[in-house]
Amino acid sequence: MAELGWIVVFTVEMALIATVLNVPLALALAAGVERLSVRWRTLVDAVASLPLVLPPTAVGFLLLELLSRYGPVGRALDRAGVEILFTPRAVVLATAVMSFPLMYRAFRIALGGADRRYAEVARTLGASPAGAFLRVTLPLAWPGMASGIVLAWCRAIGEFGATILIAGNIPGRTQTLALAIYQAVQTGRERDAVPLIVLAVAVALAAIGASEMLLRRQREHRA
């Protein structure tokens, strides 16, 4: 097991990168899906939510197949000299994929719940569709979206199944908090796992508290 400090910093860093990468994607998809017909919207919602309901190991397996040297994406990356599997990049990818649905669904609810009339009135006041979105819809949806970002980051911190399949559990290279707890228990060093678990609980509680506070702000906005 790597040093506790390194594990914490590495885990937080990987989760942050994954979360930051997810934000524009989730925002574009959640805003764009509103324009689709109900049938297409349902399909996009279902696909985007898959990692939430599939076993993480199944998602990890699919990613592994996709990124392996013989997989369709892996072959191209290999030719370009980009290495992903069993590197910190794989940790980012696994946590990003697994936490995406939480962020996407929160964005969908927050944007869908913003009263359309505000954007319409903004248009009559001279705002373009993009202007109305940025100046009215987005600020109104922001507390709900921020709550989704916090929850997704939490999910990224705790991600295990997909990460271990595509990033391995390499101390000092790809070992995250969740993987380190697993390793400590597996090797009979339960005492080493205790501080990690305490830390995980503290992060989770802080994040849920922040998320609740943001949601309360959104409710106040709408009242």
Place this chain on the structure above:
Amino acid sequence: MIRLDLEQPTSSFLLRVRADLAGRVTAIVGPSGAGKTSLLEAIAGLRSETRGRIEVDGVAFLSAAEGIRLPPERRRVGYVPQDGALFPHLSARRNIEFAGPDPERMRHLRDVLDLDPLLDRHPRKLSGGERQRVAIARALMMRPRLLLLDEPLAAIDQTRKERIVSFLARLRREIDVPMVYVTHLPLEALALADEALVLDAGRVVAHGPAQALLHRRDLGGAAVAENVLELDHPRFDRERGVVRAETPEGMLLSIPLETADGARWPLLVRVSGDDVVVFTAPPGPLSARNVLEGPLVELELFDGSADLLVGTPTPLRVRLTRDAALDLALRPGMPLWLALRTRSIRPFAG
């Protein structure tokens, strides 16, 4: 001039409106679900399914023939939805300046709509009437070519209605923007509009001068015998406990001191045609403080009542029993004297 020749599908019917609106304030009147809000939204450009032609002051907003469909942001139409729809995350000032700062316009609107105490508050800290004032200011800030108001009094309690109506009356006088005003209350339309379009189930059932139209019994009749008058230039006689004020046509009326005290002038008042006593000769001394003279312009007899329009300096609608009308042998053109008690002149919303 607003030229409408449009079709707009709604959930329950196809709204069809063909009309030229030339009034300074046009009231769109009709029962709930008649298509009034849909019509406003079509003019504002908020409905993508609108077909036909919409033209305002020579500018085509929509023209199927020419392939024109201006987006809402290029129509320059101020739209005030029923509850104002103020942006909840912005203060009143930032709501008003959403379309951009315009210090000169802001100064004028602050004065006309009495906005100063509201500017630094957030929408949730404003009352229904205050929200409406801010929403109207926001719509007027961009100097629109047309102002659309959707039931601005609907979400306001009775006691505050009078204040908003007086603000709207002031807007009509001081801001040179034509208004289209949706309401389901004919009396409200009567107070503000010079033209009315009556809608029912998506069809125009009547269109014409507000005064003539809103008194017609076949159009709901709620305003049949109601008069809404604008009074100004008050002269207080505290010793005698009355106030004399005049209509824009110069008709002097005595109103109760308590109605006039603390009121904003010009003041909108209502007089029920049922409260007017009619004489066919000059009456002798009377307790009623208002005696007005004018010819009988219109007379309509019904089963139990008679509706009169009397050509006093500001024409008044009067309702008598059929029996009284027959006894007085009323005929158009004959001179009449009307007596109005001071207390029968009430504040508009009272």
